[in-house]
Amino acid sequence: MSYQRKETRLRxxxxxxxxxxxxxxxxxxxxxxxxxxxxxxxxxAVDLLLARSAQLSGNDEAALRNSLDLP
Structure with a gap:
């Protein structure tokens, strides 16, 4: 399997x-x-997020997290 590079910023x-x-x-x-x-x-984690994409809604990070019942 080959992977593509994607940079992200983490806390x-x-x-x-x-x-x-x-x-x-x-x-x-x-x-x-x-x-x-x-x-x-x-x-x-990305696969899990994509699998739960039907639950995902919101217009900012806090709302997106809330739609997935994340703290």
Whole structure:
């Protein structure tokens, strides 16, 4: 599978959370298989967002988050 580059800006707590989560998942997955990286988690998050796109509504970030029941 090939990937296209897309730059994004994250809040500091998002970046830190991604780093910690990727490390935790990598430690628990065992040997072999694909590495779990921050980019892996971002791709999964985008897939989840697209899967829930019917629920998505709003005209700013707060409204979009609210439509998905995110804090």
């Amino acid at each position: 500091a707590e998002q970046q830190n959370g991604l780093t910690l989560l990727a490390r935790r998942l990598s430690r628990t997955k065992g040997a072999g298989g694909e590495r779990i990286t921050e980019n892996t988690l971002i791709r999964v």
